[in-house]
Amino acid sequence: MLAPVTVCFLLAQDAGPRAKASDYPVHVAVSNLEIGAEYLLHSIPSDQGFIIAQDFLVIEVAIFPHGGAATIAPGQFTMRINGKKLLTPASPGMVAASIKYPDWETRPTATVQAGAGDGSVIFGTPSSVPRFPGDRRTGPTIPSGPDAESSNGIDQTPRKPLDQVVAEAALPDVRTDRTVKGCIYFQFAGKTKSIKKLELLFDGGNSATQATIPII
Secondary structure (H helix, E strand, O other), rough: OOOOEEEEEEEOOOOOOOOOOOOOOEEEEOOEEEEEEEOOOEEEEEOOOEEEEEEEEEEEEEEOOOOOOOEOHHHEEEEHHHOEEEEEHHHHHHHHHHHHHHHOOOOOOOOOOEEOOOOEEEEEEOEEEEEEOOOOOOOEOOOOOOOHHHOOOOOOOOOOOOOHHHHHHOOOOOOOOEEEEEOOOOOOOOOOOOOOOOEEEEEOOOOEEEEEEEEE
């Protein structure tokens, strides 16, 4: 029997876009924009907490256009590992599916419940949803927070579907003159401790809009 993947939801709030690219751990400037980036390992931030995607490396980027609108898309980025291996971005749907349907990979699991105020935080394997009508093998949904009955009458915000949460966290494909923030997902099956050098490559379409962002 395949062991289900551990899915971890940490109760922490997602920060909004920072004021400037230099507020991020790493940042670069090209002709018409600045890029700030932060390596989140396997964590996907959302307004409902952080989701762990074990099969993906996650880079949060914020793009600050100046001098007019800029075209922004996840496909402008690639990841280079240890100076050799190049990875292209994975779609949010692929990321969500890997979390929801853990039988894609064999991995040990653990479930722990810890008190958190009037409710609890769940680490491990929460309730599940079918992959298709009649499916008996299911994957996790987003676990709920404190019980509605123990919230002293305060209405609880409905939990979003996992697919929606992962998609909303992703870097959008837009043309804008405003700051844009989002995550780029790169599928990675290796050991993260084997990564000695990690670079995010940006290509805005010409030599003036190309940059290498040293993540590690």
